[in-house]
Amino acid sequence: xxxxxxxxxxxxxxxxxxxxxxxxxxxxxxxxxxxxxxxxxxxxxxxxxxxxxxxxxxxxxxxxxxxxxxxxxxxxxxxxxxxxxxxxxxxxxxxxxxxxxxxxxxxxxxxxxxxxxxxxxxxxxxxxxxxxxxxxxxxxxxxxxxxxxxxxxxxxxxxxxx
Amino acid sequence: xxxxxxxxxxxxxxxxxxxxxxxxxxxxxxxxxxxxxxxxxxxxxxxxxxxxxxxxxxxxxxxxxxxxxxxxxxxxxxxxxxxxxxxxxxxxxxxxxxxxxxxxxxxxxxxxxxxxxxxxxxxxxxxxxxxxxxxxxxxxxxxxxxxxxxxxxxxxxxxxxxxxxxxxxxxxxxxxxxxxxxxxxxxxxxxxxxxxxxxxxxxxxxxxxxxxxxxxxxxxxxxxxxxxxxxxxxxxxxxxxxxxxxxxxxxxxxxxxxxxxxxxxxxxxx
Ligand SMILES: [Zn+2]
Numbered sequence: 001x002x003x004x005x006x007x008x009x010x011x012x013x014x015x016x017x018x019x020x021x022x023x024x025x026x027x028x029x030x031x032x033x034x035x036x037x038x039x040x041x042x043x044x045x046x047x048x049x050x051x052x053x054x055x056x057x058x059x060x061x062x063x064x065x066x067x068x069x070x071x072x073x074x075x076x077x078x079x080x081x082x083x084x085x086x087x088x089x090x091x092x093x094x095x096x097x098x099x100x101x102x103x104x105x106x107x108x109x110x111x112x113x114x115x116x117x118x119x120x121x122x123x124x125x126x127x128x129x130x131x132x133x134x135x136x137x138x139x140x141x142x143x144x145x146x147x148x149x150x151x152x153x154x155x156x157x158x159x160x161x162x
Numbered sequence: 163x164x165x166x167x168x169x170x171x172x173x174x175x176x177x178x179x180x181x182x183x184x185x186x187x188x189x190x191x192x193x194x195x196x197x198x199x200x201x202x203x204x205x206x207x208x209x210x211x212x213x214x215x216x217x218x219x220x221x222x223x224x225x226x227x228x229x230x231x232x233x234x235x236x237x238x239x240x241x242x243x244x245x246x247x248x249x250x251x252x253x254x255x256x257x258x259x260x261x262x263x264x265x266x267x268x269x270x271x272x273x274x275x276x277x278x279x280x281x282x283x284x285x286x287x288x289x290x291x292x293x294x295x296x297x298x299x300x301x302x303x304x305x306x307x308x309x310x311x312x313x314x315x316x317x318x319x320x321x322x323x324x325x326x327x328x329x330x331x332x333x334x335x336x337x338x339x340x341x342x343x344x345x346x347x348x349x350x351x352x353x354x355x356x357x358x359x360x361x362x363x364x365x366x367x368x369x370x371x372x373x374x375x376x377x378x379x380x381x382x383x384x385x386x387x388x389x390x391x392x393x394x395x396x397x398x399x400x401x402x403x404x405x406x407x408x409x410x411x412x413x414x415x416x417x418x419x420x421x422x423x424x425x426x427x428x429x430x431x432x
Contacts, residue, residue, distance in 0.1 A: 053316055055225020084229060085308035087315045135319055136215035140222050160315045 011037045011045060014073045018065045021058045022139050026100045028062060032092025035083050044077040045070060052088045053140035089160045106142065107156040118159045122147035130154075163370045167304045169236040181365045182303050183237050184255070185372065188360065188405060189294075190230035191256035194246055196287055197224035198416050199260070202269045208277055216280075219320045226313055233305055247424040251413045257356035258404040259349060260287060261413040269419075278341040279348075281331065285324035285389070286349055290356055292321055293381045294372075302370040325389050332391050346394065354398040357382060360405030 015034060016027045028034065028049065036048040047066060051059055063080050070078050091111055093101070098108045102123045109120035122130050127149035134144040135158070142155045166172050172179045200220030207213040231242035239245060260283070265275035295317065298310040331338045357379045359366050366372045379398065387393045402408040 053222055053225065054229055054312060055222035055316075057221065084312055085305070087312040089315065134211045134215060135323065136211075136218040138214075140218055140316075158319065 008037050008039050010073070011039060011047070011070070011075075014069055015047070015066065017069050018062065021061050021065075023101065023104060023106070025104065026097060028066075030094045030097030030100060032088065032094065032097070033062075035086055042077075043075070045075045045079065047078070047080045048083045049080065050086050050088045050092070051082050051084065054084065056140055058139075087160070090157050093157065101157065105154050107145070107154060109156050109159045112159045120145060120156045122150060122152065123154050124152050125150040163302055165304060166302055169233075169238075169305070172237060172303065177365065178369055179237060181362050181369055182306070182371060183234065183239065184360060184362045185366060186230055186234050186237070186306075187255040190227050190234060190245070191254045192260060192287075192291075192356075193223050193227035193230065195254075195256045195260045195413070195416060197221075197227055198420055199264055199283075202264055202273075203275065203280060206273060206275060207280075215323055219284075219323060222316055223320070226309075226317075229309060229313075233309065236305070243424075247421050249417075251409045251417055252407045254404070254409060254413060254417075255360065255407065256404050256413075257353065258400070258402040258408070258410055258413075259283070259353040259356055261404070261410060261416060262352075263412045263415070276341075276345070278331070278338075278345045281324060281327045282342060282345040282349055284320075285328050286353060286386070287356070288317065288321040288324055289385045289389075290378075290382050292317060293378060293385060297372060297378070301372070306371075328389055346390070350394045350396065351399045352401055354400035355402065355404045357398070358400075358403070358405050360403075 012029065012034070015037070016029050018028050020026050020028060020031055020033075023031070031052065033050050033052065034047070035050045036046070038046045040046075047070075049062065049066070059082060063082070066080050067078050089111070090108055093108055101108055105123050107120050107123040109118045112118040119128060120130055121128055125147060127147055129148045130145050131148065132143060133146050133153065137144045137155050137158075141158055143158050144153065145156050146153050166175075166178065166182075172182055197220050200216060200223065203213075203216055203220075205213060207216050227246065228242060231245045234240075234245055235242045262279075265273070265279060267273045267275070292314070295310045295314045298306050299314070301307060301310075328342070331342050358375050359372055363372075363375060367374060372378070383393060402410065
């Protein structure tokens with residue numbers, strides 16, 4: 001019987017092992033990419049993921065990783081899909097996610113206001129004296145910034161408000 | 163108004179299904195050809211930052227196209243890969259202004275592309291896309307309202323990027339201003355079909371999928387005028403009606419090129 005051991009909570013923990021392939025050490029759970037996890041009484045598992053950006057090329061890779069870790073942990077009937085009906089936003093990132101991103105030199109900005117103003121602390125020295133170098137960074141979800149206090153370039157998750 | 167929640171529900175009304183399908187082809191094909199022309203700029207943009215930004219916008223725009231093709235697949239139009247790559251020019255419903263080549267030459271042979279065209283076309287299209295998505299946010303087809311909400315959040319960056327270029331070039335040298343103006347006048351002669359809805363426009367209004375074309379045009383020009391120093395004071399024109407499947411030779415070139423790559427690796431994931 002798999003039903004007792006493999007429930008919703010264990011599934012969530014299992015998914016903590018899946019990192020965003022472009023952000024080592026940052027799990028898809030902490031990035032706020034999990035919409036829904038359901039385990040039926042017969043042990044079938046449904047996972048619904050929220051992509052950060054629609055054009056993110058890592059989605060297929062993430063899907064395969066999720067299937068793989070669930071298989072390794074004993075799930076046999078696995079249904080993974082992306083739900084595009086919920087917009088992802090930077091507010092979905094967990095506290096732990098923010099901390100692990102900082103360790104990667106990536107800051108998480110404040111949620112933009114109506115006029116699209118937002119602030120970001122330097123991930124190295126905490127200074128707010130930062131500016132955007134290029135809104136477009138190495139991936140769709142990241143921007144490149146510069147800290148005028150410690151003179152370091154750094155990245156930030158692109159602020160998204162929805 | 164009747165809200166349609168799923169593709170299965172849409173299928174119960176053949177007319178509704180047909181109208182929403184026609185609209186989705188316009189949305190998908192516009193983003194697809196814009197992303198294709200964008201991809202031809204890879205490595206050729208004026209500097210490295212522009213190259214990074216433009217390719218990021220292009221990749222995300224291709225993601226939007228793929229998502230619209232996915233919605234078409236759900237409506238029974240066939241696999242999304244085929245919809246994107248295997249349809250001929252006269253089956254495409256993108257606006258013709260979006261398909262025009264980036265300039266003289268070819269990508270792999272003396273590409274004398276014009277950045278002023280990229281800037282004006284990027285700015286005109288993304289401004290239009292935002293107006294259209296804002297209208298779709300409240301349309302009768304729920305899967306489309308979800309897509310619109312998600313894309314609006316992402317697309318903010320695409321539009322902001324081209325606005326920045328327009329602003330900087332408008333306050334730059336006389337040559338820059340003149341190059342921009344040439345492309346603005348060209349767009350004014352060609353891009354009316356971008357704002358049009360094709361044969362099913364009346365039904366699109368009846369089924370509350372899109373408002374009248376005149377409203378789309380008004381909103382679009384209003385948005386342009388917030389950035390452009392001077393909006394042409396004459397009626398918009400068009401050469402072809404892309405929404406009705408009329409296209410230029412340039413679209414055939416685009417389809418030949420992209421399907422050549424596609425045929426090499428038909429089952430690749432994109
Ligand atoms: Zn710093």
